[in-house]
Amino acid sequence: MHELSICQALIGQVERVARENEAQRVVSIVVVVGALSGVEPGLLERAYPLAAHGTIAEQAALVVERMPVRVKCRQCAAESDAESNRLLCGECGDWQVDVTAGEELLLRRVEIETALEPVH
Amino acid sequence: MCQDCGCSLGPPAQRAKQPEATQGRPRTEVIEVITAILSENDLTAAHNRSHFDSQKVLALNLMSSPGAGKTSLLESTIHALGDELRIGVIEGDLATENDAERIRACGVPAVQITTGNACHLDAAMVHDAVHELKLADLDVLFIENVGNLVCPASFDLGQHRNITLLSVPEGDDKPAKYPVMFRAADLALITKCDLLAYIEEFKPQRARDALERIGFGGTILELSSRGGPGFDAWLSWLKEEILSHHQRTAKGRTLAPRIQPEGAMLHSAADLPLSR
Numbered sequence: 001m002h003e004l005s006i007c008q009a010l011i012g013q014v015e016r017v018a019r020e021n022e023a024q025r026v027v028s029i030v031v032v033v034g035a036l037s038g039v040e041p042g043l044l045e046r047a048y049p050l051a052a053h054g055t056i057a058e059q060a061a062l063v064v065e066r067m068p069v070r071v072k073c074r075q076c077a078a079e080s081d082a083e084s085n086r087l088l089c090g091e092c093g094d095w096q097v098d099v100t101a102g103e104e105l106l107l108r109r110v111e112i113e114t115a116l117e118p119v120h
Numbered sequence: 121m122c123q124d125c126g127c128s129l130g131p132p133a134q135r136a137k138q139p140e141a142t143q144g145r146p147r148t149e150v151i152e153v154i155t156a157i158l159s160e161n162d163l164t165a166a167h168n169r170s171h172f173d174s175q176k177v178l179a180l181n182l183m184s185s186p187g188a189g190k191t192s193l194l195e196s197t198i199h200a201l202g203d204e205l206r207i208g209v210i211e212g213d214l215a216t217e218n219d220a221e222r223i224r225a226c227g228v229p230a231v232q233i234t235t236g237n238a239c240h241l242d243a244a245m246v247h248d249a250v251h252e253l254k255l256a257d258l259d260v261l262f263i264e265n266v267g268n269l270v271c272p273a274s275f276d277l278g279q280h281r282n283i284t285l286l287s288v289p290e291g292d293d294k295p296a297k298y299p300v301m302f303r304a305a306d307l308a309l310i311t312k313c314d315l316l317a318y319i320e321e322f323k324p325q326r327a328r329d330a331l332e333r334i335g336f337g338g339t340i341l342e343l344s345s346r347g348g349p350g351f352d353a354w355l356s357w358l359k360e361e362i363l364s365h366h367q368r369t370a371k372g373r374t375l376a377p378r379i380q381p382e383g384a385m386l387h388s389a390a391d392l393p394l395s396r
Contacts, residue, residue, distance in 0.1 A: 002271035038274040038300040085299040087335040
């Protein structure tokens with residue numbers, strides 16, 4: 001259950017972005033979680049309220065974009081989808097492939113609410 | 121990877137667009153960020169790595185399930201090379217000093233980290249432990265992670281190489297079941313091979329095939345910590361790694377292992393400039 005540690009690191013990043021942009025409140029957070037990242041999106045979503053409690057992101061919606069595994073074959077150069085435990089080329093079946101997507105664990109976007117616009 | 125998801129840890133946060141200001145109502149803004157969620161851990165890990173490099177210490181992260189033989193491997197390694205190499209150990213467990221005491225009994229400095237309920241070590245825990253050791257007196261530092269085939273793969277500690285153990289009683293399909301952990305390894309050790317005679321179900325070739333199918337590109341050794349040719353091959357691997365680390369640091373280079381969630385540097389161990 002390292003998703004709680006991941007959430008705490010995520011909240012730290014979001015707090016930094018909120019501070020730099022003078023946010024009053026965080027509305028939503030978009031993260032990218034690859035199938036090979038070692039992080040389970042469902043557990044991340046469940047751990048999130050615990051980590052966010054009492055922070056500027058307490059009421060923010062967490063949006064998890066799942067990134068499937070993609071591999072590029074070193075033999076035939078084809079790009080294809082792959083299972084996490086079967087990283088083989090979908091075209092020729094060779095095992096010498098490079099993973100081109102699916103290892104991400106990223107904070108992509110933060111939607112914030114800033115102070116009331118002053119009346120001129 | 122980056123053309124698909126923009127994961128290249130790009131420029132700092134930028135304001136995507138500024139909506140028209142509305143009097144008397146809060147404005148909302150969307151901030152495009154794209155940073156690694158664990159970037160703070162990664163900074164601490166890089167700091168640890170620069171500590172290790174400045175003292176020419178090779179740091180190795182040992183990962184496996186509980187009971188796969190990490191501590192036994194260290195004990196045997198210390199017995200075999202203790203006169204030749206200066207070895208230090210950081211032990212990670214949820215509770216007890218047991219493992220550190222076993223290592224100290226071999227005459228080697230050991231720091232125990234007890235994580236409480238945490239299922240993995242992180243860079244900050246290792247940083248605190250490193251300050252209890254005299255790095256200048258070491259050639260190699262083993263970091264024995266919490267026994268767990270899942271979580272430790274996601275956290276860079278500042279090590280140079282990852283070593284994952286798979287013990288014979290666990291079964292030869294573990295790499296297929298826990299691909300993230302085994303993909304993170306530079307060296308896979310099939311341990312307790314003295315039990316192969318009793319556990320017919322375990323076929324080393326099947327373990328090797330399973331590693332190949334998850335794109336494992338490192339070295340695989342079959343050994344028993346009680347000795348034998350496989351164990352000698354492990355000792356040779358270790359001595360060669362220490363030698364190449366000295367050569368690397370002399371050239372002002374270092375090495376970071378595969379850390380699973382970090383996009384850019386994953387495909388092979390990355391050769392990096394020394395950070396100060």
